[in-house]
Amino acid sequence: MFESIKEALRKVITAGYVDEKTIEALLSEIHNALIVGDVDVKLADELIKKIRERIKKEKTGVLSVREQVIRIVYEELSGLLGKETGEIKIEKKPFKILLVGLFGCGKTTTAGKIAKYYQKRGYKVCLLCLDTFRPAAYDQLKQIATKLNVAFFGDERERDPIKIIEKFRKEFNKYDIVIVDSAGRDALNSELIDEIKKIKSSLMPEETLLVIQADLGQMARMQASAFNDALKITGVIVTRMDGSAKGGGALSACAVTGAKVIFIGTGEHLEDLEQYDAKKFVSRLIGLGDLETLIQKIKESIEEEKAKEITEKVEKGKITLIDLYEQLESINKMGSISKIINMIPGLGMLNLPKELMDIQEERMKLYKYIMDSMTKEELENPDIINLDRIKRIAVGSGTSEEDVRELLSRYKQMKSLMKRISSGNLKKLMKQFRLPM
Ligand SMILES: Nc1nc2c(ncn2[C@@H]2O[C@H](COP(=O)(O)OP(=O)(O)OP(=O)(O)O)[C@@H](O)[C@H]2O)c(=O)[nH]1
Ligand SMILES: [Mg+2]
Structure with a gap:
């Protein structure tokens, strides 16, 4: 999706003359890219309309049309993919972050990534395993903790996550941040809702973050609002941004529901986590740096x-x-x-x-x-x-x-x-x- 948008913008930049035809071609290519990226059709239509209107309204001299078009596309695209920058303020000790989500969305891996993220920033971090549903979950998180050299809490034999919280509650105070991995299900059923509700009221987490994978595309909208309705999530983490063409769809879907995307996962390794900022994200993905150099070159030639x-x-x-x-x-x-x-x-x-x-x-x-x-x-x-x-x-x-x-x-x-x-x-x-x- 972002590659094609970048290509389309490049055409505008190198075009001899930017007229209505050039702009319409650009808009149509962006529209296609959004659809391929699984952005909701209505949303894509609205965005194109808005960009077109702004280009008409904000038109100044011939010289600046090119830059104007690029600026407007960039601004609108950033708006589509998130209005707020995702940031968690660690204001309290211990600051508890609970990760929730369906099977295989990347909760356990992301718990490790977040641990590493804050460890690098000087926080004392521990990992807590509350996934008593899948037998291998305990070992998976423990291995990650060992690799990172951060503290790990969990109980292989205990089936009740609440008892695990009780068992380690006193330990939490020794840490700045407690990152909690929970069990998934194949759907948001009453069993999962019940379990997480209980965990929430016992743990009292400062943040409850929904983990979803990028390939959900616009389906992310339904999942984010369902989780929010049932469990009051405070933010979203979108994983596998590296392996999916539908990342744009997932991010725009989150923006629509008002769910703030805090982090994105960009690979299988523990360092593959980024704090999400729509503007930075868009400017990097469509290579705005490159574009700026190109604009400069054009100016020079004029x-x-x-x-x-x-x-x-x-x-x-x-x-x-x-x-x-x-x-x-x-x-x-x-x-x-x-x-x-x-x-x-x-x-x-x-x-x-x-x-x-x-x-x-x-x-x-x-x-x-x-x-x-x-x-x-x-x-x-x-x-x-x-x-x-x-x-x-x-x-x-x-x-x-x-x-x-x-x-x-x-x-x-x-x-x-x-x-x-x-x-x-x-x-x-x-x-x-x-x-x-
Ligand atoms: N490429 C890529 N793979 C990822 C990313 N995040 C997670 N994965 C992979 O996704 C798979 C599932 O990750 P887990 O962390 O085990 O997912 P989970 O939600 O804990 O799964 P359950 O505990 O079974 O519900 C693993 O193979 C991870 O390596 C990512 O950002 N990029
Ligand atoms: Mg897991």
Whole structure:
């Protein structure tokens, strides 16, 4: 699921032009990926609709559509897979964590993983086996405890989990965290509900975590709400995220029920446990790091195009006051001159005259009035502007002769700057930055 979403996003990034067709193709591919990942169809439909609406509404300039699309997809996808980050605050000693779930969902393995997780973080941890249903359960957990070198409590011969709790209750106080493995059943039947209810009221756990496997997909929704209704779970652990294409479905199902996913299991080894954070999870799985680099590259190539355009104009000797006018207009739209200069590779290094960088917005307006009073001939060939013309332009634009002269000197500065760039400087600088020309 995540691979295909990543692929789809990559297409958007490398597309020459992002139009409605590109976006629709992306949305359709994401939709497919969600369905393959066993995300509920209705949920998938809603998500696509929401992404589409946001892309329309939040559209700004052509340049940012690409980034905008990626950002929106990322945000919505993270929202789909969990709104809160799963974290347990160990605020009490002993902090008891009870794991519940059906047969084979990964309770015992996960108990070991959690023990290791907190042991690494400096907590004194013990494992308690309350699975008296499956004969091998005791040995399995004991082996894990030995491997981790953490304390283990259990009684092979005792059938009643409550008696086991009573037997070791005093021991618990010696530990920061008590991790409790319980028995499973093949379904959430009254026998299992009864057993866990009794365990809960005797043990009084701070957290009761439901363990489910990722391949449940959207079925996780039913299981999580059934367990919650019967036993008030405080969170979910999704195991086998490594081996299932349906992980996205399971995570989105949990998000719908409001069940907070605390951890995900990502392998058979005891270190294969991660605290779950939807945002981080999504950004890593769709390789947002990669995407960001790609976006950066695109930005650079667009800047490069701008620089090329300027170079071409200069080489053809076609720089006129109209260009200055246009430059000022676009600069006006984009922010400060120094900002735009820094965006064009190489220009930032040219030590531009400070006055050129500091043209205030008011001055720009003034220049605009002045240029509006010039004839086409004057705009195209400012060198013909003599004293008489300066007088006429100043009167016509309601400015002073001083202002007109200032504008003309800006124009000369710009022209000489262009000469500096055209004399091979830009190309050299581009090479230095390894940007293709
Ligand atoms: N690949 C993978 N395998 C896992 C993961 N978590 C558990 N397993 C495997 O799933 C199988 C069942 O795990 P257990 O921990 O024994 O499950 P359980 O819920 O305790 O099972 P019962 O006690 O019989 O109810 C084992 O083979 C584990 O190695 C995981 O995150 N990834
Ligand atoms: Mg077990």
